[in-house]
Amino acid sequence: MRITLVSIALLLTFISTHAQKFEDYFEDRTLRLDYTFSGNQTHSEIYVDELVSMPRWYGKRERLAEVPLKGNGQVIVRTTSGDKQIIYRNSFSTLYQEWLSTEESRRVQKSFENVFLVPYPKQPVIITVELYDYHDKTVCSMTHTVDPQDILIRKTDQIAHTPFVTLQQAQDTTRCIHIAYVAEGYQQQEMNTFLEDCKTAIEALFQHEPFMQLRNRFNIIAVLSPSVDSGTSEPANGIWKNTALGSHFDTFYSDRYLTTLHLKKLHDVLSGTPYEHIIILVNTEKYGGGGIYNSYNLSYTRGKNFRPVVVHEFGHSFGGLGDEYAYGNDDPMYFPDTEPWEPNITTKCNFSAKWENLYNEGKAGLFEGGGYLTNGVWRGFEDCRMRTNEEPEFCLICKLALTRLIDFYTK
DSSP states (O other): OOOGGGHHHHHHHHOOSSOOOHHHHEEEEEEEEEEEEEEETTEEEEEEEEEEEEESOOSOSSSTTOOSSOOSEEEEEEESSTTOOEEEEEEEOOHHHHHTTSGGGGTOOEEEEEEEEEEEESSOEEEEEEEEOTTSOEEEEEEEEEOTTOTTSEEOTTSOOOOEEEEEOOSOTTSSEEEEEEEESOOGGGHHHHHHHHHHHHHHHTTSTTTTTTGGGEEEEEEOOOOSSSSOBBGGGTBOOOOSSOOBSOGGGOTTBOBOSOHHHHHHHHTTSOOSEEEEEEOOSSOOEEEETTTEEEEEOSSTTHHHHHHHHHHHHTTOOOOOOEEESSSOSOOTTSOOSSTTEEOSSSGGGTTHHHHHTTSOOOEEEETEEEEEEEESSSOOTTTOSSOOSOOHHHHHHHHHHHHHHHO
């Protein structure tokens, strides 16, 4: 859930030295990669579940082999011949890896669905998926070859798609950030309410910098996915609902942690729509949400904190920003020997790669507490949108990180 000023250093570390032209290697289609991640704290495995072909590609077309943030994992596409050149790369985080930090993962094994999107290759390619632990070590990887002519790649062109409404068109739809709002827990007769909630969320996001000044770089749709029941599941209260995405509170037994484990269902709902970044609006009065970098985020909608929560969770899922608040020191995800990849928190392991220049200039500080830990993790400002609902803005460090990320995808 989570270039700093570090962006150059990160890019130099994770960039291919060769620039690719999109049309040399890819069609204007999407290859959806469905995987199962399974295991426990001592061992992990990655399995291919299904490959899906979808019309149009809505991700990046430049800087194909670069990632602006390392993430907790990466998907890497290479050619099959010669030097096996990297022709596409993207980074991500997953609920599975977050679960590995919990006490439960010491006792049992579990599996989680994961879905990644890559441009559709013209020729056979080698695809590698890597997972990193909280010490930045590769703990699991899997490599397989994909032939784009494989007859068992499921094609969705002729499948009826979920209807959607365009809420905002980017100035340049070929070089923009595509966001899809998805309805969860809204019955068919509640779709007008969903659309109003989408508009509220959009205006909340673009009241914040740097989104306000860069608004024309975002293309936004609302996907009208109806649920049988209104609301969402609350396991702690014995409430289970039949909803489009099967979302629920109490993820990892945390009362307000609202997620869905059904990523294949989510991407089936989105198939045929112009999307890359996903915001799921959940029709519930119960406070909560969740956001996972380059995967999706969810937010409750029927409460006074809807606006700050949906923006905060987008900070995670799009911006790769870490939480700047603390719960205590149980189940740590950050350690003194490793600098977090999230741009807005530091363990001071490699502070020079973060906001040290701003600190030396007196424009930012070091405040202990962040990444859910009371001690050992620092943030740059006393308060920020990534810390509390009451703070109306992202701090300077987060603003700079978000600006660099938007520029990475759209310039």
